[in-house]
Amino acid sequence: MAKIGVYLCHCGENIAGAINIEELKKFAESLPDVAVVRNYLFMCSDAGQDLIKQDIKNGLVDRVVVAACTPRTHGPIFKKAVEDAGLNGYLFEMANVRDQDSWPHWHNKVGALEKAKRLIRSAVAKVRLNEPLEDRYGDMEKSVLIVGGGIAGMFAALDLANMGLKVYLVERQPSIGGNMSKIDKTFPTMDCSA
Incomplete structure (x- = not known):
């Protein structure tokens, strides 16, 4: 008790x-x-x-x-x-x-x-x-997983990679770009989004 x-x-x-x-x-x-x-x-x-x-x-x-x-x-x-x-x-x-x-x-x-x-x-x-616990420390790989290869995911991956982290980018579609890749032209330059 x-x-x-x-x-x-x-x-x-x-x-x-x-x-x-x-x-x-x-x-x-x-x-x-x-x-x-x-x-x-x-x-x-x-x-x-x-x-x-x-x-x-x-x-x-x-x-x-x-x-x-x-x-x-x-x-x-x-x-x-x-x-x-x-x-x-x-x-x-x-x-x-x-x-x-x-x-x-x-x-x-x-x-x-x-x-x-x-x-x-x-x-x-x-x-x-509560039960008694013990603090444990171990080596950690400095890497990050980003789920979603849309514009936000790609920018996050680039920023984190530039910070020296190993980045794993996962996208469920066969290509990256998300909804942006479906757009024909982008404002203001009217360039192709791809």
Whole structure:
């Protein structure tokens, strides 16, 4: 059985100004397999990350959900904190309750709370099923496949080839050119399109 920790960030007033954090905490505590729910003014701060690390090190949680800002900028911070505490980074999920909830629903606090609950419920359900993964790196061929040998496909192929990439151009018709090859003359020079 998973022991999920849910960590709610106030983000100053960015989140807490629109979402009732105490109500959200009560809701998160009611979710299946949630062992710990904590909230903090700035969860991305060293002190906030330490809350997560201590709970992992103390064996209270084996999966982590952080409800805070965008995972685009803050995801790597929390993933590293989880890994520094000895937990696989893929046993971590984020619920973006700032960008996707508190900011767009600032003037509808009831709606913002309900949406935050849905975002957290989804993240908890997802992290419950997550499995530890390992990052793997391998050699990569610098090539690109372009589907369609019309004008756009040909120009894309030429541009990418000029950038030093190996290009594979695939066209289902026996000749390239697409619809352009069906035109008799082109404006303004009235040249043959072929």
